[in-house]
Amino acid sequence: MKKTLTLFFITAAIAAILMSSPEFSITKAFLEKIEREYGVFAKRRAFALVQMMNEVRDQSEMEKLDGVNDFFNHTPYASDKETWGVSDYWATRYELIGKDRGDCEDYVIAKYFTLKELGVPPSKLFMTYAKSLKYKTAHMVLTYYATPRSEPLILDNYNFKILPASQRDDLIPIYSFSGDELFNAKQAQIGKMVPAAAKQTRPWDELIITR
Structure with missing residues (x-):
């Protein structure tokens, strides 16, 4: 009996160590920062993001697309004016989570960087402006x-279902671009307000977050 209990506790300890050392993690300091700036709900959502990433990290690319698309589409929509008081603002993932609202560009940015971290090649991902x-x-x-x-395939905050472009006749594509064509981030930092005139060229090195 004693030997069985000892084995049980050793097994439980190993499991705890494995569970506490996921491939993706978020530091306690960063969680505390999010809580100070945005509150407990934002802290929980940030932690949930990392949990979701660990759940899909070994899955197929399609399952990664589904998981990431579903996670961020649960965030309510709001214009930059409503959220930030300016006409154009490109938020980081954690600002999107912190404010618990964002516009179409914020969803795209959050999904792009999360999928990239999950190992989806950037060459497969494009930001697409449409009408x-x-x-x-x-x-x-x-x-x-x-x-x-x-x-x-279209990942959208209007239509939550991922569909081929041919099934999205409600959208008229205007132009597409790859995030990796626009930035070469050397360090991560919190996003900053970006003037509308510089919007397509400046913010990419400001949108990655280290945890």
Whole structure:
């Protein structure tokens, strides 16, 4: 009996060590920073993001797309003016989580960097500006190409279901670009307000977060 209990506790201890050392993690200091700035809910969401990443890290690319798309689409939509008081602001993932609201570009940025961290090649991911016929407004979505010749899949905050572009006749694509074509981040930092005129070229080195 004593030997069995000893084995049980050793096994439990090993399991605890493995569970506390995931491939993706977030530091206590960073969680505390998020809580100070945004509150307990944001802290829980940040932790949930890392949990989700660990759940899908060994899954197929499609399962990673589903997990990341679903996670961020639970964040309510709001314009930059409503959230930040400015007309254009590109938020980091943790600002999106902290404010618990964002616009289409914020969803795309969060999904892009999360999928990239999960090992999806940046060459398969493109930010795509489009016109939404349903809402009669400019819009941005994340597009995924399984191969260079594949029909792209659309990750969108309007339509939560990931669909091929041919099934999204409510969107008229305008142009696409790769995040890696626009930035070469050497260090991570919290996002900053970016003037509209510089919006397409400046913010990329400000949008990655270390944890």
